Amino acid sequence: MIRLLIADDETWILDRLATTIDWASIGVQVAGTARDGEEALEQCRALRPDIVLTDIRMPCITGLELIRRLKQEKMDCKVIIISGYDDFE
Numbered sequence: 308m309i310r311l312l313i314a315d316d317e318t319w320i321l322d323r324l325a326t327t328i329d330w331a332s333i334g335v336q337v338a339g340t341a342r343d344g345e346e347a348l349e350q351c352r353a354l355r356p357d358i359v360l361t362d363i364r365m366p367c368i369t370g371l372e373l374i375r376r377l378k379q380e381k382m383d384c385k386v387i388i389i390s391g392y393d394d395f396e
Contacts, residue, residue, distance in 0.1 A: 310338040312356040314347035314373070315389070316365040324360065324389075344368025348376055356384055363390040 311330065315321040325337050338354045341347035345367035351359060359377070361370040368376070374386050 309335045309358060310354065310356045311335050311358045311360060312339045312341065312347065312350050312354060313337060314341040314344065314350075314359065314361040314365065314370070316342055316362060318342065320362075344370065344373045347373055351377060351382055351384065352380075355382070359384050359386045361386060361388060363388055 308331075313321060313324050315324065321340055321342065325340055330337055335358070338356050339350045341350045343366040344361075347359070347361060347365070348368060350356075351373075359373070361373055363370040365373075370388055370390070374388075377384060377386065
């Protein structure tokens with residue numbers, strides 16, 4: 308089963324992403340959730356997810372910085388970015 312970590316600082320979004328989608332039906336297990344970038348990085352180190360679903364704007368470490376750090380630490384996971392943020396400069 309594919310292991311998924313979901314990271315978003317908005318609790319209602321995080322909860323809905325984790326519970327609304329029938330992850331098991333597509334072979335995915337929600338291995339963990341994180342409410343900021345620092346927690347997401349710690350969870351990635353501990354859980355070694357296959358996929359990280361992350362927001363761009365989060366406290367402590369942004370989603371983009373999280374991706375940089377995952378690459379620096381050579382974590383072998385795919386990252387999907389979600390965001391309501393409208394300035395991608």
